[in-house]
Amino acid sequence: MINLRNIPDDKTSLDAYEVEHNFQSWSYQPTQSPLRVVSAKGVRFTTEDGRERLDFSSCFVSHNIGHQDPRVIEAITEQANTLCSFAPSMSTRPRALLAKMLAEVTPGDLSRSFISLGGTEANEAAVKICHQFTGRRKIVARYRSYHGGTATSMSLSAGDPRNWAQVLGGAELVRAPNPYCYRCATGQQYPNCNLYCVEHVDEIIELEGGGEKVAGIIVEPVTGAMGIIVPPPEYFPRLREICDKWGVLLIADEVMSGFGRTGKWFAVDHWDVVPDIMTMAKGLSGAYVPLGATIVRKHIGDRFQEQFFSHGATYAGHALACAAATAVIPIYQEDNLIENSEKMGTYLLEQAMELKDKHPSVGDVRGLGLFVGLELVKNKKTREPIKALNAKIKSGMNPKLEVAKKLGALGMMAMAANPGNVIAMAPALIVTKDEIDEGIGIMDKALEVADAYADK
Numbered sequence: 001m002i003n004l005r006n007i008p009d010d011k012t013s014l015d016a017y018e019v020e021h022n023f024q025s026w027s028y029q030p031t032q033s034p035l036r037v038v039s040a041k042g043v044r045f046t047t048e049d050g051r052e053r054l055d056f057s058s059c060f061v062s063h064n065i066g067h068q069d070p071r072v073i074e075a076i077t078e079q080a081n082t083l084c085s086f087a088p089s090m091s092t093r094p095r096a097l098l099a100k101m102l103a104e105v106t107p108g109d110l111s112r113s114f115i116s117l118g119g120t121e122a123n124e125a126a127v128k129i130c131h132q133f134t135g136r137r138k139i140v141a142r143y144r145s146y147h148g149g150t151a152t153s154m155s156l157s158a159g160d161p162r163n164w165a166q167v168l169g170g171a172e173l174v175r176a177p178n179p180y181c182y183r184c185a186t187g188q189q190y191p192n193c194n195l196y197c198v199e200h201v202d203e204i205i206e207l208e209g210g211g212e213k214v215a216g217i218i219v220e221p222v223t224g225a226m227g228i229i230v231p232p233p234e235y236f237p238r239l240r241e242i243c244d245k246w247g248v249l250l251i252a253d254e255v256m257s258g259f260g261r262t263g264k265w266f267a268v269d270h271w272d273v274v275p276d277i278m279t280m281a282k283g284l285s286g287a288y289v290p291l292g293a294t295i296v297r298k299h300i301g302d303r304f305q306e307q308f309f310s311h312g313a314t315y316a317g318h319a320l321a322c323a324a325a326t327a328v329i330p331i332y333q334e335d336n337l338i339e340n341s342e343k344m345g346t347y348l349l350e351q352a353m354e355l356k357d358k359h360p361s362v363g364d365v366r367g368l369g370l371f372v373g374l375e376l377v378k379n380k381k382t383r384e385p386i387k388a389l390n391a392k393i394k395s396g397m398n399p400k401l402e403v404a405k406k407l408g409a410l411g412m413m414a415m416a417a418n419p420g421n422v423i424a425m426a427p428a429l430i431v432t433k434d435e436i437d438e439g440i441g442i443m444d445k446a447l448e449v450a451d452a453y454a455d456k
């Protein structure tokens with residue numbers, strides 16, 4: 001074995017280690033090392049070549065408050081100097097404080113949290129709580145969803161090609177449609193559609209055994225990775241009614257849409273709906289330290305005073321991660337970031353609409369807050385997609401990846417590696433009008449690559 005304190009770390013060596021020793025997520029393994037990031041600040045990051053770039057994705061919609069905020073670094077440092085972590089059977093100050101903060105910022109009587117390490121774990125916990133609380137097995141999950149990479153969360157991620165390579169997960173699953181008005185499953189047009197997408201959920205639950213068999217339904221309030229799908233305003237209140245009718249638990253996966261991303265603390269707040277269980281990660285700690293949480297309504301939490309809570313993890317409620325979150329969450333409030341997301345989001349959407357008018361490859365633009373997507377098409381009139389959904393799991397390039405590559409060459413990162421045909425723009429909530437103009441300018445140039453594939 002080589003001396004582990006003296007491993008060569010020059011550029012060539014690091015490049016070789018990346019290629020030979022790391023797996024990269026959701027991809028054919030690259031034969032060249034990806035660009036190395038050396039620092040980041042606010043909405044920008046710098047790569048090893050010395051070039052400063054614009055982060056218009058907040059790193060998969062996680063760095064909601066921007067990179068390297070000194071207030072968070074100080075809190076992490078202070079906690080690290082005091083107590084990095086301890087067994088989850090004991091309390092720590094940051095874990096207790098974080099649980100209280102989550103009860104404050106989430107809607108209604110959501111009040112008891114299980115604190116984990118990321119979004120997929122938060123959803124695994126949600127499904128287990130749902131099963132334990134109801135004593136039923138079936139979970140309804142919607143097509144065009146992404147709920148995470150571990151076995152159960154991945155199997156919930158219906159219609160995401162990443163799940164096609166999937167082995168079994170731990171839930172008995174039933175599929176439902178997404179409220180995807182641009183490509184309505186029944187070919188209707190909102191508002192003259194009787195909201196079939198949500199009415200059908202009522203029928204699905206009945207057909208699957210109603211309140212005797214169906215435990216819960218999991219939804220992204222604004223679908224993220226699978227295409228920035230914003231539901232019509234009637235959707236969530238009606239879904240809540242349907243869940244109440246059957247005693248089925250409503251699980252809102254706010255991993256991407258939470259913490260100000262859509263211009264409210266949580267996306268469900270747009271429709272004044274209180275889910276039974278809410279999951280979160282990403283913006284929870286602003287991605288400074290890995291963290292996820294599953295929060296439940298009071299009566300669900302109380303049940304586990306009489307019933308064994310059958311879930312846990314060594315790092316549950318990790319002190320360092322909780323300390324980061326307790327520094328991040330007040331920043332949303334103090335710096336008016338939720339309001340900025342709403343204001344800048346409106347501006348970003350307006351600017352994106354102009355891109356749609358200009359580019360033959362942009363078929364639809366939609367979004368809420370700083371969560372805006374451009375759907376690429378081959379033909380605007382027929383809405384023929386610019387690439388097939390399975391392009392994500394085929395090797396080689398496709399038009400959307402070419403746009404992503406062009407964005408990289410122009411010095412910007414957007415969220416373009418996800419499976420659908422949507423390129424998402426989701427800058428940190430601190431973004432300014434000038435930075436949005438800069439990002440839109442770069443996107444405008446990169447879209448020329450997609451236009452080459454589109455019918456004029």
Ligand SMILES: Cc1ncc(COP(=O)(O)O)c(C=O)c1O
Nearest residue numbers: 118119120146147148255256281
């Ligand atoms: C809506 C949603 N849920 C869950 C996850 C999984 O989160 P993580 O990658 O932290 O496991 C993601 C990740 O992108 C997500 O977008």
